[in-house]
Amino acid sequence: MVAPTPGPVAGDHDELTVGEVAARSGVAVSALHFYEREGLLTSRRTSGNQRRYRRDVLRRVAFIRVSQRVGIPLAAIREALASLPDDRTPTARDWYALSAAWREDLDARIEQMQRLRDHLTDCIGCGCLSLRRCRLTNPDDALGAEGPGPRRLLVDDGPGE
Amino acid sequence: MVAPTPGPVAGDHDELTVGEVAARSGVAVSALHFYEREGLLTSRRTSGNQRRYRRDVLRRVAFIRVSQRVGIPLAAIREALASLPDDRTPTARDWYALSAAWREDLDARIEQMQRLRDHLTDCIGCGCLSLRRCRLTNPDDALGAEGPGPRRLLVDDGPGE
DNA sequence: GCTTGACCTCAACCTCGGTTGAGGTCACAC
DNA sequence: GTGTGACCTCAACCGAGGTTGAGGTCAAGC
Numbered sequence: 001m002v003a004p005t006p007g008p009v010a011g012d013h014d015e016l017t018v019g020e021v022a023a024r025s026g027v028a029v030s031a032l033h034f035y036e037r038e039g040l041l042t043s044r045r046t047s048g049n050q051r052r053y054r055r056d057v058l059r060r061v062a063f064i065r066v067s068q069r070v071g072i073p074l075a076a077i078r079e080a081l082a083s084l085p086d087d088r089t090p091t092a093r094d095w096y097a098l099s100a101a102w103r104e105d106l107d108a109r110i111e112q113m114q115r116l117r118d119h120l121t122d123c124i125g126c127g128c129l130s131l132r133r134c135r136l137t138n139p140d141d142a143l144g145a146e147g148p149g150p151r152r153l154l155v156d157d158g159p160g161e
Numbered sequence: 162m163v164a165p166t167p168g169p170v171a172g173d174h175d176e177l178t179v180g181e182v183a184a185r186s187g188v189a190v191s192a193l194h195f196y197e198r199e200g201l202l203t204s205r206r207t208s209g210n211q212r213r214y215r216r217d218v219l220r221r222v223a224f225i226r227v228s229q230r231v232g233i234p235l236a237a238i239r240e241a242l243a244s245l246p247d248d249r250t251p252t253a254r255d256w257y258a259l260s261a262a263w264r265e266d267l268d269a270r271i272e273q274m275q276r277l278r279d280h281l282t283d284c285i286g287c288g289c290l291s292l293r294r295c296r297l298t299n300p301d302d303a304l305g306a307e308g309p310g311p312r313r314l315l316v317d318d319g320p321g322e
Numbered sequence: 323g324c325t326t327g328a329c330c331t332c333a334a335c336c337t338c339g340g341t342t343g344a345g346g347t348c349a350c351a352c
Numbered sequence: 353g354t355g356t357g358a359c360c361t362c363a364a365c366c367g368a369g370g371t372t373g374a375g376g377t378c379a380a381g382c
Contacts, residue, residue, distance in 0.1 A: 106278040
């Protein structure tokens with residue numbers, strides 16, 4: 001069903017068809033089209049209007065999926081990828097700079113999660129989760145990619161309870 | 162704008178109106194309605210069909226927001242909350258059991274992120290991100306609440322490159 | 323030269339987590 | 353008893369991140 005059929009594969013070329021990219025990356029063709037529409041990928045077109053990708057598209061797609069997996073929205077991934085050269089295959093140095101930037105973001109997220117883990121049980125158990133002094137309710141992060149809804153989590157518990 | 166207006170507040174009651182819950186939790190009234198429709202919250206109705214919440218709804222809402230913040234979908238939060246007694250105010254013990262279950266999930270997520278962080282730079286830089294042996298591409302987690310799309314991240318890099 | 327599967331575009335639809343607005347009711351204060 | 357603001361329901365809409373399907377083209381193999 002995938003590559004080793006005797007169908008039309010680009011075979012020995014060093015450009016990849018959209019189907020090949022899909023098979024190798026595990027991402028649906030429709031998603032690759034979508035990523036291209038959204039400006040995360042680019043492709044050359046053949047005379048017959050079919051997409052041909054440079055091999056480094058695989059690394060781009062991998063970067064996209066890994067980034068999404070940790071909760072980074074596509075818009076932010078697009079911005080990050082925009083720092084890569086569009087006209088040539090990015091070097092290891094290019095990728096290094098990119099991933100180093102992500103590292104900071106990841107560090108912050110990990111720290112936030114650890115804080116959450118370390119205080120979840122006692123905070124929920126004792127009721128302070130709804131108090132303004134609780135560390136969990138303090139939106140002190142600058143990740144900018146949290147979930148939907150208001151940025152502040154909880155603000156007040158009043159005099160009661 | 163919040164509680165101390167001379168408007169209609171439930172005041173000294175120990176039940177809360179939807180507006181009071183919204184003000185104290187930092188969650189919009191529309192979101193509270195939504196949570197109730199989705200079965201995450203319950204309320205009593207007055208003779209005039211208005212919602213009245215027990216005070217422990219604040220802790221429920223806090224739990225919902227904290228959980229969402231780490232990427233847990235509402236459906237999973239609803240299931241977790243279903244383990245709380247619906248007819249009485251949950252005890253500290255009830256909450257403890259709930260948050261303990263979340264802890265495991267959090268531990269797994271943190272570990273996954275750390276693995277990602279520790280291998281992101283070298284994997285992307287060296288190109289192994291697209292290789293099947295890469296640890297980042299290994300979907301060995303059992304979190305069940307990852308992003309959309311295929312669960313496997315990358316499967317193959319072929320003989321080239 | 324024809325078949326067949328991979329490819330193309332475009333529009334519609336989907337889930338999630340809500341928000342917005344219309345049209346109407348409730349309840350507290352004066 | 354009337355005004356005002358908080359409340360009610362219901363339906364429509366939003367943005368993110370895609371998928372699905374219709375209708376048509378391209379290209380490799382026989």
